[in-house]
Amino acid sequence: MRSDHRHELKTNELADWIANFPEWAHENRTSLVAAAAVILVALLVYFVSFYRKNVVSVGNQTRLTTLVTEVPQQMTRIASATMQGQDESYILVQTEQDLQDFAQKSSDNDMAALALIQRGAAARAELHYRLSEISQDELVKQIAKAQTSYQQALDRKPTLPSLAAAAQYGLGLCEEELGSFDKAAEIYREVAQKPDYTGTTAQAAAAYRLRIMPDYKTAVAFQPAPPKPVPPPVPPIQVQPGSASAPTVTPTPQAAPAAPAATVAPQTPAPAPSKSDTNAPKSN
Numbered sequence: 001m002r003s004d005h006r007h008e009l010k011t012n013e014l015a016d017w018i019a020n021f022p023e024w025a026h027e028n029r030t031s032l033v034a035a036a037a038v039i040l041v042a043l044l045v046y047f048v049s050f051y052r053k054n055v056v057s058v059g060n061q062t063r064l065t066t067l068v069t070e071v072p073q074q075m076t077r078i079a080s081a082t083m084q085g086q087d088e089s090y091i092l093v094q095t096e097q098d099l100q101d102f103a104q105k106s107s108d109n110d111m112a113a114l115a116l117i118q119r120g121a122a123a124r125a126e127l128h129y130r131l132s133e134i135s136q137d138e139l140v141k142q143i144a145k146a147q148t149s150y151q152q153a154l155d156r157k158p159t160l161p162s163l164a165a166a167a168q169y170g171l172g173l174c175e176e177e178l179g180s181f182d183k184a185a186e187i188y189r190e191v192a193q194k195p196d197y198t199g200t201t202a203q204a205a206a207a208y209r210l211r212i213m214p215d216y217k218t219a220v221a222f223q224p225a226p227p228k229p230v231p232p233p234v235p236p237i238q239v240q241p242g243s244a245s246a247p248t249v250t251p252t253p254q255a256a257p258a259a260p261a262a263t264v265a266p267q268t269p270a271p272a273p274s275k276s277d278t279n280a281p282k283s284n
Contacts, residue, residue, distance in 0.1 A: 060106060067095065067118070075125050077091070082131065085131075087131040089130045092122045102115045103152070113154075113164075117149070117150065117170060120147075127142045139177075143174050150167045150168070150174070153166075153167035154167045154168065162200045164196070165200040166202045168187060168202070169191050188209050188213075189206075192210060
């Protein structure tokens with residue numbers, strides 16, 4: 001069959017299908033409506049997925065960046081206040097809660113793990129920056145909060161090795177602050193030797209802690225800040241008589257008492273000789 005004849009047959013078939021389309025559509029309108037609904041749902045799912053993947057993800061990344069950077073900024077502020085004798089460690093409590101809420105709502109394991117790691121760091125920092133005396137019960141309670149955050153970060157199984165290494169290293173810090181140095185060394189050793197953590201900051205930090213741990217195997221003690229120095233007393237001022245117009249003011253040394261003023265006795269004039277004595281004749 002020649003090609004021009006085949007082309008003519010296809011053209012006739014298309015013309016017949018177009019001519020019969022209204023009748024075919026009327027007979028199959030139920031199927032067409034169902035197919036259109038399926039296509040519409042597929043388009044909606046695609047656009048919702050695109051929106052969540054791009055718009056919502058960007059919003060979550062911005063929110064997480066803000067929360068993560070707040071922790072070191074607040075630590076700097078607290079340290080400055082501490083130098084002035086003011087306790088502002090309480091500002092970390094709200095940041096801890098915000099990071100926890102973000103991790104619970106996030107479906108991204110990496111972002112959730114980062115939020116939990118930073119929450120653990122904030123909980124430990126809040127403990128270190130307190131100026132009031134901390135009891136053993138408060139220490140254990142606060143460190144347990146940090147341990148929970150680090151463990152939850154590991155449970156989210158982040159894809160980035162740096163996040164997993166940081167979470168495990170944080171657990172070692174918690175054990176160290178509780179005075180469990182053997183457990184801390186075990187965790188540090190695992191982080192330092194694990195091939196998956198090669199090149200991470202946490203691995204280098206764990207190796208460093210292992211080297212210096214024998215030098216400070218003492219329990220971490222949280223003591224209140226030292227009292228402010230008391231200024232020395234001002235020495236008293238003694239007013240001594242000077243001239244009639246301007247008295248002399250001299251400070252009296254505090255160490256040695258002032259010497260008593262010298263008492264000058266008034267001079268009594270000698271009695272004059274009597275006339276009888278003067279005119280008396282001299283004896284031979």
